[in-house]
Amino acid sequence: MSAQDNFQADSRVRLFHASLVWPLQLESLTDSDAEGRHWEIFESLEEAHPWQRVDDEFTDDPSNFKERHYREFIAFLPYVQQFLYGEGRSRRLSPDDPPGRSPLHVFRRKDIARLRLTLRKGQVPIELHIMHIDLYFFHDLDLVQLNLEVRGENLPLDTVRDILFRFGRAYPSGWEEGGEGLHNSYLAEWLDVDGKVVARSDTERRDKFLGFVCRHRSPCISEHWACLLRPLVLAHSDEPGNLRYRLIEFHRMPVMAYLAIDRPRALGHKDWVRIGLAATLHPDEPLPVNEPAVAEFEKRFCQDRFWTDSEAGPNTRFICTGNALTVVGDAAVPFFSDTELGVLAQFRHQYFLVFLIAHLHRASLLVFSEVLVDAVNDLNIRNDVSVRRFKRRIRANFETFLRFTHRYWFHELSERQHLQATFRMCSNHLHNDDLYDEVRDEIREMSLYLDSDSQRRQSNTVVRLTVITILGLIATVSTGYFGMNIIPFGDGTPHERLLHGVLATSVIVAFVLFAVSRSKRLSDFLEAVSDERLGITGKFRAFWSAMADRER
Structure with a gap:
């Protein structure tokens, strides 16, 4: 075994963060009895669920406004700042034109403290700390995004790769011979602050997923994800609820990963490929060296601006594949793990x-x-x-x-x-x-x-x-x-004049309705009359066709 292989076998991730960003389509409320927007209805049900509205991602108290808040704010251009944080506030503004709020509406739940993962059957469970669980609603969009961030410490690199591959799958892609879900964690459990199980995965229930797809032609998600999203309910499920969602894309959720490891420069090319493509590359399969994503890995997916062994660039490598963004750096560099001003703060x-x-x-x-x-x-x-x-x-x-x-x-x-x-x-x-x-x-x-x-x-x-x-x-x-008075309607009795008026009106209405019903063919007749090349016989035939019941 080479020195590099020994390093890979013994390497550990000193600090691990993973954030899921799962977009879901919300069914439109236009055809339902619910009044209001999605987040307004969601907020009105606060007594029935643990989600709470986050009014401001920052703070209204300047004494609690940290530098990381400031750095986050100024990192974006002004129009992006308005989108993320709302328009600028000023007491001098006219009361008739108050500052606009952000179109983002964030809800957070704090009743779940940890995630216990059993990656494979027979393995020892791993507990990850829940940093936060948020739901992002957006003004004018029938869309919600779930954000779940977990944290782990001192984990083997192979275990972290397995977590990235199996974590964040809404439903199993199949089943193993033993009945467990294919490519999923063997068991995922949400734990509250007292360590009690709030919900657990049920990917081993093969009949549930097969029956749901057979009946609804739509996939069913695992119970631990369904529990996390309630009172949002799956569109085709039998659960009652006005706020219903459906999947937009594949069952694999977009994921961000932060890995602080010892001596990252000792990793070889294959190690980097397996880390960067961990969400899609099975840990047990041989590396497909002939695939373009593997052969051109550094060119396609890596940003190495800070991949330098110096104080200005603290051995940090960014790997982005679209559905996954992975940041890997040296655990021995304090700036990389700094939660206020360092790379970790920027990552989060x-x-x-x-x-x-x-x-x-x-x-x-x-x-x-x-x-x-x-x-x-x-x-x-x-x-x-x-x-x-x-x-x-x-x-x-x-x-x-x-x-x-x-x-x-x-x-x-x-x-x-x-x-x-x-x-x-x-x-x-x-x-x-x-x-x-x-x-x-x-x-x-x-x-x-x-x-x-x-x-x-x-x-x-x-x-x-x-x-x-x-x-x-x-x-x-x-x-x-x-002359307008051809028939002297005014010489009769009132009843005769009324009768004459009704008859004349009926004849005129009938004539107008007949003309409207034949208007298309009468217009063709008028065009024929205006055609100088058409003779009298042709014009007469056009008139007969306009008056007849049959089409021309």
């Missing part, structure tokens, strides 16, 4: 927000696309109610997309080069720009279709009005030439 605040925004962009665009697909699938052109509902949904989706573009869609987050480079790398791996262009074109096509359909209906109405106007013009000119 600045880089977390960068990762959250990148996945917010992708999830929002996928939700927009899903709404369009669902609207088209629900459309029945022979049903007027379905057509009107389709138009309302498309127009509402278009308006929301415009607000998303101006409120949430950024290309530049920060003037700090490394922060901006991380965001750009994450967005590129997620293909956010291509997805945005695709969704924008789809919404534009739908909008153009609605506009063209409205113009077609308006043109048909104009045709009918033109025909009625021409026929009315004939009657008006004729009666005007002979």
